[in-house]
Amino acid sequence: MTMTEIDFSAGLFGKLRAGAGQIWESYVDHEFVRILGTGELPEACFRRFLVQDYLFLKHFARAYGLAVYKSQTVSDIRAANAALQGILQEVPLHVTYCASWGLSEAQMQYEPEANATITYTRYVNDIGNSGDLLDLLVALMPCVAGYAEIGQRLLAAPTTRIEGNPYGSWIENYKGEEYHEMVAASLCKFEDIGQRYGGETRLARLQEIFTTASRLEADFWQMGMDADPRRKTGA
Numbered sequence: 001m002t003m004t005e006i007d008f009s010a011g012l013f014g015k016l017r018a019g020a021g022q023i024w025e026s027y028v029d030h031e032f033v034r035i036l037g038t039g040e041l042p043e044a045c046f047r048r049f050l051v052q053d054y055l056f057l058k059h060f061a062r063a064y065g066l067a068v069y070k071s072q073t074v075s076d077i078r079a080a081n082a083a084l085q086g087i088l089q090e091v092p093l094h095v096t097y098c099a100s101w102g103l104s105e106a107q108m109q110y111e112p113e114a115n116a117t118i119t120y121t122r123y124v125n126d127i128g129n130s131g132d133l134l135d136l137l138v139a140l141m142p143c144v145a146g147y148a149e150i151g152q153r154l155l156a157a158p159t160t161r162i163e164g165n166p167y168g169s170w171i172e173n174y175k176g177e178e179y180h181e182m183v184a185a186s187l188c189k190f191e192d193i194g195q196r197y198g199g200e201t202r203l204a205r206l207q208e209i210f211t212t213a214s215r216l217e218a219d220f221w222q223m224g225m226d227a228d229p230r231r232k233t234g235a
């Protein structure tokens with residue numbers, strides 16, 4: 001298969017990714033992702049993740065709405081709007097999976113938010129409210145680019161199975177060409193905004209935001225893992 005290989009180590013993004021070090025690894029190489037790839041992830045974990053991710057995507061769509069508002073050029077508005085549309089396209093995947101478990105979209109909307117969902121989504125929106133467009137995009141990039149890196153890794157891992165894997169269509173979504181092109185375009189726009197907003201002079205604060213968002217991504221996977229009925233610790 002021909003795939004646009006994304007260089008995740010380039011530019012401002014690459015600097016922030018490297019700066020997040022072990023925390024980035026704990027996100028993109030989380031146990032949840034590894035056993036999702038082999039198909040061994042307990043269904044309870046995936047369900048928990050997916051219902052919460054539905055609620056998460058709603059807040060991320062709001063965050064891109066905020067990015068539209070914070071934009072100062074038509075080109076930046078267009079890019080934020082395209083990302084918002086991309087999120088809305090991701091939602092039906094969640095709704096279809098949940099429907100197969102007898103859970104309707106109406107029911108998903110009223111599921112209580114997990115602490116991990118509240119923490120991550122409100123953090124990103126707070127960064128966006130209190131900072132400028134670059135701060136907000138830095139908080140959003142671990143989400144956007146991280147899933148493409150995960151898709152790329154799953155594609156390369158010899159242990160990954162698509163056929164017969166109950167999560168096969170979910171994996172296909174994130175390792176597909178169309179998705180990777182969208183991420184490549186987002187990274188390109190991010191680098192452009194990084195330069196215009198003086199990213200290099202703001203590295204310490206931007207690193208803090210990027211590392212925190214990456215940690216909250218890892219916590220989001222962990223929230224899914226903790227739904228495994230065999231692992232209940234009572235903690």
Ligand SMILES: Cc1ncc(C[n+]2csc(CCO)c2C)c(N)n1
Pocket residue numbers: 053056057060083086087090142143144145147217220
């Ligand atoms: C916790 C969590 N993190 C990242 C994504 C992936 N994702 C969410 S929005 C978006 C950009 C456009 O689709 C991407 C890639 C997710 N679904 N859930």
